[in-house]
Amino acid sequence: MMDELMLVAATPFKRNNKNTLSIKDFEFVLSFDLKWMAPDLASKVRDKAIGARLLKFSGAELVLNFDISKIEIPHGFKPSESLFKERSVIEDIIALIVANCGKNARDTTALINKKQEQFEDLVDIEVAGLLTAKELGCDIDAIYDKVYSKVFSKDDKPT
Incomplete structure (x- = not known):
């Protein structure tokens, strides 16, 4: 199974059909478009994805650090509560x-x-x-x- 954090990190980019997103746009998709989480949790997910090297900064923009074309978001996917727990x-x-x-x-x-x-x-x-x-x-x-x-x-x- 694909890593859940990777799926969550890829979703805003897939949804906007873009290779770069502002922090605001990334968090807006997770919080308001998809209603997956509160804005403060979207910020934590962003930081977690950066820490896991799934996302990186290019200037003021967020960029995926993996090939998005290989990512398929399953229909009806929604992140689990375990996403918000600290990983080992x-x-x-x-x-x-x-x-x-x-x-x-x-x-x-x-x-x-x-x-x-x-x-x-x-x-x-x-x-x-x-x-x-x-x-x-x-x-x-x-x-x-x-x-x-x-x-x-x-x-x-x-x-």
Whole structure:
């Protein structure tokens, strides 16, 4: 299944048949045209899509960071409540790979698991995901700090 955040991010562009949109137009489609969410949630979804590298800025305009021609919005699609929950770091890595490499989430998860097995489970799953993303040619700069924080945070390590 296509990543839900990717579908939501693509919808305003598909609806307007444009490659770039202003922030206002992007959020207006999600909030008022489709009535999917309140304006403040549309802003959060925009930020989440930027953080997942699905959207980027070109000047003052939002631009998709993936091929919209490959996206088909299912009839009657509406985002679930889970879209508004924080994703884990590994979910962000999987979304990054899906968006940039044209792989589906299941294949991406399998590649990451295989990478972790190559290291005999001596590295965290997030590190294996980061290595997989890098090997597939993804720009990992935006997610590197999240992985570093997750892997080296004191909260996760036994005392």
